Amino acid sequence: MDPRYDRQRRAGGGGSSNSSPALGSQSRRRKIPPRPADFKLQIIIIGSRGVGKTSLMERFTDDTFCEACKSTVGVDFKIKTVDLRGKKIRLQIWDTAGQERFNSITSAYYRGAKGIVLVYDITKQETFEDLPKWMKMIDKYASEEAELLLVGNKLDCETDRIVTKQQAERFASRISGMRFCEASAKDNFNVDEIFLKLVDDILSKMPLEMPSRELSNSILSLQPEPEVPPELPPPRMRCC
Amino acid sequence: IIYLKTFYTLSIGEMCILSGVEMDKEESSVESKECCTRSELVSEDGKNLKSVLCQRCGSKVLCPGMAVYSEKELFLPPMRNKKAPSLTEGSGDNLSAHWLVDDMYTFENVGFTNDVGRIKYLICADCEIGPIGWHCLDDKKSYYVAVERVDHA
Numbered sequence: 498m499d500p501r502y503d504r505q506r507r508a509g510g511g512g513s514s515n516s517s518p519a520l521g522s523q524s525r526r527r528k529i530p531p532r533p534a535d536f537k538l539q540i541i542i543i544g545s546r547g548v549g550k551t552s553l554m555e556r557f558t559d560d561t562f563c564e565a566c567k568s569t570v571g572v573d574f575k576i577k578t579v580d581l582r583g584k585k586i587r588l589q590i591w592d593t594a595g596q597e598r599f600n601s602i603t604s605a606y607y608r609g610a611k612g613i614v615l616v617y618d619i620t621k622q623e624t625f626e627d628l629p630k631w632m633k634m635i636d637k638y639a640s641e642e643a644e645l646l647l648v649g650n651k652l653d654c655e656t657d658r659i660v661t662k663q664q665a666e667r668f669a670s671r672i673s674g675m676r677f678c679e680a681s682a683k684d685n686f687n688v689d690e691i692f693l694k695l696v697d698d699i700l701s702k703m704p705l706e707m708p709s710r711e712l713s714n715s716i717l718s719l720q721p722e723p724e725v726p727p728e729l730p731p732p733r734m735r736c737c
Numbered sequence: 738i739i740y741l742k743t744f745y746t747l748s749i750g751e752m753c754i755l756s757g758v759e760m761d762k763e764e765s766s767v768e769s770k771e772c773c774t775r776s777e778l779v780s781e782d783g784k785n786l787k788s789v790l791c792q793r794c795g796s797k798v799l800c801p802g803m804a805v806y807s808e809k810e811l812f813l814p815p816m817r818n819k820k821a822p823s824l825t826e827g828s829g830d831n832l833s834a835h836w837l838v839d840d841m842y843t844f845e846n847v848g849f850t851n852d853v854g855r856i857k858y859l860i861c862a863d864c865e866i867g868p869i870g871w872h873c874l875d876d877k878k879s880y881y882v883a884v885e886r887v888d889h890a
Binding site: 534537572573574575576577578587589 | 797841842844845846847848849850851852857860862865
């Protein structure tokens with residue numbers, strides 16, 4: 498791929514990664530052309546069972562935190578879009594809930610991840626004690642460049658706190674490049690910041706010329722098959 | 738947990754098999770309304786004129802002009818939210834009007850369910866209501882969002 502592809506595309510104000518031929522003309526007609534993503538990043542959320550991984554992912558952009566939600570069934574991954582530094586960044590977020598046994602998360606999750614959010618529960622000592630085991634998995638499978646963020650969740654349960662902030666800071670400081678913060682998915686405290694900070698760190702490490710095409714290669718695809726040309730059905734005008 | 742997941746998957750799978758489709762009145766009226774406003778939704782070149790939003794929480798699924806209007810008969814299990822999953826219901830809808838995109842990164846925000854056979858259902862990334870759309874693992878260039886199951890603004 499032409500490494501300048503994405504920048505040219507932006508300057509032209511049209512097109513997208515779909516490369517649908519009709520899109521260019523459509524864009525020119527619009528006052529604000531649809532802007533393709535500038536970057537695509539894969540982020541995984543890991544941590545022991547019940548620490549609030551899924552809640553963190555939901556709180557990221559919405560306000561539908563659900564007190565009743567217990568453990569995750571059904572959702573595989575999400576695409577979320579953030580705007581940062583004037584760039585539009587598409588995040589592919591993998592929540593590993595339901596796969597908490599350390600060996601059950603496939604190495605593929607780790608391999609492509611540009612950012613890893615490692616979550617523990619400040620009210621549950623064992624979730625903190627599990628951290629070295631998670632680190633072992635990260636060391637084994639994740640890219641060395643992956644940004645690491647340690648999150649002590651459930652700050653809203655301060656009265657039940659078992660793990661002190663200092664303990665966690667000490668843990669994070671021993672791992673090079675690991676950031677640490679505490680958050681509450683329930684109160685939406687620090688949640689947006691977690692992801693924005695992580696994405697910001699990832700971006701700042703990136704050479705500016707890095708085309709998103711190249712980046713997207715690191716992202717897990719649903720089906721590792723050779724590219725086939727898109728087969729779009731002919732657009733319909735109207736039905737009646 | 739693995740057992741739970743399997744159960745969930747099976748339940749949706751069963752719903753697909755039990756596709757005794759009951760279009761309730763509300764939905765058919767939505768469809769007729771949809772039909773008359775199609776020119777408001779679809780541009781001359783077949784793209785979505787408006788943003789595609791979640792009906793429940795307003796989360797943006799697609800920006801204007803990013804999807805192609807496409808007709809294809811697809812079965813979607815009934816809309817539900819995770820608070821009251823209606824997994825036991827055997828009903829659902831056969832929907833034919835969709836927004837089609839060929840790359841998952843075209844979406845602003847969207848969630849994908851675990852596999853149900855060769856299908857992944859699309860849900861709202863924020864409130865997880867759904868299914869709002871359909872993706873078959875055998876065609877990695879087609880992601881459908883049912884026009885009836887989203888808002889346009």
